[in-house]
Amino acid sequence: MNVLSIVEQIEELLANASGVPFSSKKMVDGEALQALLEELKANLPEEVRQCEIIIQQKHNILLDAEHEADDMVKAAEERAKLMVEDHEITQKAYQYSRELVADAQRTAKDVRIGARVYADELMADVEKYVGDTLRLVKKNRLELKSGRDERSADPAD
Structure with missing residues (x-):
């Protein structure tokens, strides 16, 4: 039938x-x-059954495609998030390195200034010592000269 x-x-x-x-x-x-x-x-007819099978396969394919698209979107979002975090970490690292360089430059400047001040103080001390010594030498020479003059004036010599 x-x-x-x-x-x-x-x-x-x-x-x-x-x-x-x-x-x-x-x-x-x-x-x-x-x-x-x-x-x-x-x-x-067999065609009707095949149509039902094809419709079910189409439905399954669409579901699989939706799941795959969702997975791809999630993966892309995660990758983007990681890239943003990596970028933030890189930016923080650059900022930290700039701060370290600035601190090192300030420290080096402070050390140079401190070294100059210390050298100036040492030179001032040496200058004072040399000045004191020079005055002492001049005084001793004067005393020597005056002592020679006294001996040449002293007939007992």
Whole structure:
């Protein structure tokens, strides 16, 4: 039996069904309808079954594609987040290195200034010492000269 004749039998079963009083509903022989539906299923063309399989495969493919797209988006978001964090870490490292260089330059400047001040103080001490020594030498020379002059004036010598 072909599909169209089975559909016609179902239509005839519905047309001949008795009505339910005070309602637009009809009472149908359930066993007869079930038998016709099973026969309809058995006689469906292979193309219809293949269409159902194709529709299910299409649905599965779409679900897989959605899951894959979601995974790709999540991976891209995670990568972007890591890149931002890496960029922030790099920026912090550059900032830290700039601060270290600035601190080292300030320290070097302070050391140079301190060394100059210390050298100046040492030179001032040496200058004072040399000045004191020079005065002492001059005084001693004067004393020596005055002592020679006294001896040349002393007839006992």
